[in-house]
Amino acid sequence: MSESVFVRMCQIVGTSQQVAIRRETEDIGEVVERRVTPNDGLIEMISGSLREGFRLKGSDVDSMYWSNNHRVIMDMSQSEYYNTANTTLILSDSTESPPGFTLLQLLTPTTDREVHSACVRMNDKVYISSSIYRQLTCSAAIANSTVHGPCGSGVLGSKEYDTAFCFVSDIWPLSASSWTDSCHSWPDPEVVDDIVRNGCHFVAIGHSLGPQENEEWRISFSRAEYKLVSSMNHCQFLIYGLLKLFLKEVMNQQSEETNKLLCSYHMKTTVFWAIQQNTLPQWCPQNLLAGFWVCFKLLLRWVYEGVCPNFFIPLNNLFLTKVHGSAQNRLFLQLHGLYKKGLACLLQSSSIRSYIIDVLYKPRLSICTDESTMRSEFDYDVELVRESKKAISHTADLCGHTNAIHTIEQLLESPLTHYQVVTLQNLTTSLFRNTAFQSHNTFMYTNTGVNKQMYIADKTFCHMLKLAAKFGCISDMLYIAMYYYKTLRYREALFVMEMTKVKLAQPYLMHEEHVDRARYTEAVGGQSWSTKIRQAVAVDIVLYNEICYISELIPEQQSALQNRDTTLIIPVFVMLHFLEFLCYRHIDTTLSQAALDELQVLVHHDQGLYISNLSREISWEILGICQQITGNLQAALYSYQQSLTQDPFQNIHAATKKRIHDIVGTN
Structure with a gap:
């Protein structure tokens, strides 16, 4: 029995439900993108x-x-x-x-x-x-x-x-x-x-x-x-995953001479042929290791013969340019050495070694293969938040399309899984947000200033942002605050931020996978997804660089666009303090300085809880912008220099260097 290996592979690769979340969220995002x-x-x-x-x-x-x-x-x-x-x-x-x-x-x-x-x-x-x-x-x-x-x-x-x-x-x-x-x-x-x-x-x-x-x-x-x-069942998918692990941790570790000869594509091709040729009566958890062994033997035969047939065009030999001559012979001898060890060759895999020991030395050991015992409702919620967010990031260019909402309406009338409905819901909130800001920018540029028209338009834009916040997560409220700041309504913006701060302070908050599992489950476990996302989920703020949200960040957005980067991703707590600082500047300088102090403590001392490594570049940049606005040029210069030392994930270096040049030029 190899159930323990099944459990371990589910831990590494994911359960069938986790894999379904990943595929279905990406699928629906791709469908929307294609249509618009x-x-x-x-x-x-x-x-x-x-x-x-x-x-x-x-x-x-x-x-x-x-x-x-x-x-x-x-x-x-x-x-x-x-x-x-x-x-x-x-x-x-x-x-x-x-x-x-x-x-x-x-x-x-x-x-x-x-x-x-x-x-x-x-x-x-x-x-x-x-x-x-x-x-x-x-x-x-x-x-x-x-x-x-x-x-x-x-x-x-x-x-x-x-x-x-x-x-x-x-x-x-x-x-x-x-x-x-x-x-x-x-x-x-x-x-x-x-x-x-x-x-x-x-x-x-x-x-x-x-x-x-x-x-x-x-x-x-x-x-x-x-x-x-x-179309594979989950056991077949896990075997494919096991072959990928075995390639990386065992086969490619044999010698430098042969570690570039085989690749993941060869493993995939092996699984395809093994399944189609009916080499195993049942592809089920109990036969996971038997399925792996069938595939390994097929791969060994191919290496011996020097022929790996492409699954769709068998005459296309995938080994033709690399696995031949002396290199082929060396590779075969190494793989045959692993083959002679039997399943014990898997002991060389660091990821599953301890589980293979159980199989080899405790053959009667039986562990439940029920996936419901491997992952909880909480785990699937984390997966869904992460994957639907990724799917939306791949549809960044959709925000300017007026027919995107209509496309989503049509899709909602077709058969959809729960995960796809959630992804469409999140995509809709993103479209509402960006359409509101984009339309406001266009309206202000083209309108001559008729009060009634401006009032109607503004009401429409606010309604769209409030709808997005109603169906979105907690952090979506900050887009309303951004819009109020953009339209000079600082007190209204601060009121929205105060409500947002209360929600962000809840002990069960799920923020970018940081969450107290027990408290989250106690607070919203078993409730609808709409309730969970409104009450307990916050994600980082995404600004599409072709849309102006906050004028103070225009240089950073332009810098990113020059490098074909479509978005700026700003940690939600950094954005909260940034907006507080900007709004209080027009109302109360003491409270403005307090917001800046909070931002400084966060950026200087956070250990990855609120600011990920990939977000440190923009976080230092925003701190520097605030310090430069207050006239503290020395502190701003230090912050910009720190921004330049971070991972250049957001491609804002050109803006940072320009800001440094402006400061140095004034001194």
Whole structure:
């Protein structure tokens, strides 16, 4: 029996409910983004292990981007499906390319600067060069990225990221047409139909052994793979997770010569083939280790043969460029050495070693596999707050779209899970907030100052912000205070902040995963999600950089925008004291100084409870702004210098340096 390993893998990877929260919140955010992105817009899709539902330490953040008005077709007859007046057509030409790769021929004119610049002429036809396009788009999503495979890579905060600019096709590739015939037992026909109906992508990297490496593109089945992983039962998903752990903690630790030969994609491919080939009668918790062993033996055979067949295009050997010759032999000997140890080879995995000991030496040990005993209602609440917040952050560009609310209304009439309803609710509050501020800015810029019109407009904007606060969490009240400050109603702003402070002082407050579990459960356990979020949840303040909320932060927002960063994320307690300071300046200088003192104590002495490492940069910056406003230039200079030493997560360094220059210039 291997139930103890099942429990441990649920602790590491997540229970089925946690994984469902992660997938479903991202799914619904993606649906909204797709529906409201204009024809000439850019679509983002989170991919890789994060998208699949893993939250393993050290995992990369993988994203794919493509132009909504560019489409790849597989033959010329498919051009009739598209309006070439607003869609650029690209033809996949794989006649001379290795399996899994293709050339992309530009058929119609493009307005995309990078695509146009990447065009090369071959045999009197125009093709898009993958190598040129890759170089041109490497830093398009995040500045200062470096080329890694088909992606732009780097580190943002504590996370490594890979961003791939690619092309999309609504049509399933001809080279993978036989795949549908092989799906007899898995996945289900509905999943197969869904996969085929959603086509594929093309990422900017050619086959390294081919004659046209610089021009070729690789066919990516990232979306199809996500559908396959989602169709796994939880035991199969845990086996996939165990293989990823085993790769990182055991296989890649054997020697420096071989630790780059295998990757997580090989593990995923192994699981896909093992499930489809019916290598295990039952994929259930009791057979978790048996499933792992089946996959490991399949991988060992592939390494011996030097062939790892792509799941969709088996003729595409994923080992072709790395696992061959002497490197292949060394890798096989190392894996065979692990194989001879049997399941005891898992003792080398630091994450599950103690649980494997139980299985090996206490074979009769039986531990309950009921997931309800592994996680509480509280744990799922924490997961839902975190994941719905992430899903909303990926739809940052939606706040300017007037049809976004209408799209959400339509979605609410369709079948949705509880987690998706919560995500849509949070997205709606975000849209209300940002529409109110954006509309106010536009109105003040275009209106000549008719009092009645201003009064009606102001009432509408206030109503939207109050609606957002009614359906949102505690920290959403601070957006009302921001609006009152922006419109010079300082006493009203302070009144809202006093109410907010009372709620933020509750001992059961959940703030960015910091919470007293027992008190939270006692206060709101068993209640509706709407009650929980209104009474017990606070998150950091998100300002979209194309919208002016507080004029004092315009330089920081502009600095971030220059680096293609769409948001500023400000700790809720930092924003509270900042707003108090700004408002009291116009009412009571003593209380204004008291608010500044509280902010200073918070920024100087917080140990991560209220200010995360990634938020220290903006927190020191805001403290410096307040000190500079009061005329304490020496203290402000120190705060700005401290801001420059923090993790540059928010890309505000240009603003900080400008503020330092202004201070030094006045002395």
